[in-house]
Amino acid sequence: MRNINEDTITGAVLDRLADTPDPRLKEIMSALVRHLHDFAREVKLTEHEWMQGIEFLTATGQKCDDKRQEFILLSDTLGLSMLTVALNHSKSAQATEATVFGPFHVPGAPVLSLGSDIANGAKGEPLFVNATVRGTDGKPVAGAVVDVWEADAEGFYDLQRPGLDHAEGRAVFQTDGEGRLYFKAIMPVAYPIPTDGPVGTMLEATRRHPWRPAHVHFIIQAPGYETLITHVFKDGDAYLDSDAVFGVRSSLIGDFRSQPAGVAPDGSMQAGPFHALDFDFVLEPVMQAKP
Structure with missing residues (x-):
């Protein structure tokens, strides 16, 4: 033509x-x-505006490397990530809701035994997590693989620490025969998403803040169940209603209880204050295709 x-x-x-x-x-x-x-x-x-758009997308790609995914960050801040989650993960009322994946997961995190400390040098106040994984029928899911990751007390993930040669604040666990998951971590804090790239420029230009409420990430996988990608958010956080990536769900807000020095949930003696979180994850069964 x-x-x-x-x-x-x-x-x-x-x-x-x-x-x-x-x-x-x-x-x-x-x-x-x-x-x-x-x-x-x-x-x-206009042609000038479209060229600015091309330059923005080019810079977004150039900011990506094996430790930084600026395109995921862009998708998150535009609400597209959460939209695709909502479109693809409609669950029954009993099942735990999914939320955004985020740009800071890495495969191959250390596989640890239940009760282990995932901090591995990351600074923060102690957090003791006790959780269960079960199906919508209430039965425990034994042997579920649980990938956990979180930022440190300064709001940085280990990937954001130049020169760090080991994993901090991340691990992989397997639930026991009763579907239990328990480990020691650090208390999550609210943090700003990276603003030193094109996404930060966009947020500044549109007068948006970059903050995410405090949370811990989880991926839970088990045969016969849909993979769950989710967070548990800290109740009372100032950014629950203005999360920069639109990821908060009321059902995912947990009670991170502050405790004085003394006996921790794992029986250890803690010389200073610590925190405890109890949370139940409920997995949606995989729908069987009709013959």
Whole structure:
């Protein structure tokens, strides 16, 4: 097609996609083209503005490395991550809700035995977590693999510590025969997401704060159940209602109880104050395809 103009360009691009063999890819690409073109028409996008957009996306990619995922951060702060979670993880009323994955998970965290301390040098007040993992039928889920990670008392993950040669504040556990999960950690604190990249520039330009409420991350996997990616948030945190990545769910707010020095839940003596969290995770069973 020649002499394409603003009224015919969208149809021309869609025609070029007509022979896409994968129907789902064709659906996604066609919708993407339509919405992008409609967006440009709606705001009357200038060439200069689109070049600024290209430079922003380029800088976002350039900020990514094996320890930093700026595109996940961008998706999170635009609410797209949480939207896809909501679209894909509709659960029964009994099941624990999912929330955003975040940019600070890494595979291969140390596998520790129940009761171990995940801090491994990370600074923070002691936190003792006692949890159970069960199905919606109330039965305990034995042998569930639980990936846990959190920031330290200064709001930094180990990935954000230059030169650190070992994992801190992260571990993988397996529930016991009664579906129990228990370990020692550090009390989470609210922290700002990284603002030294394009996402930070966007937040500043739109007068948004970068703060996330205090939380601990969990991924729970077990055969026969949907994988659960979630957080447990600290009750009373100042940012529960303005989380920079829109990830808070009321059902995920936990009671991190402050305790004076003395006997901890694991029986150890604590010379200073500590905290305790009890939480029940309920997994959604995998739906069996009908014959």
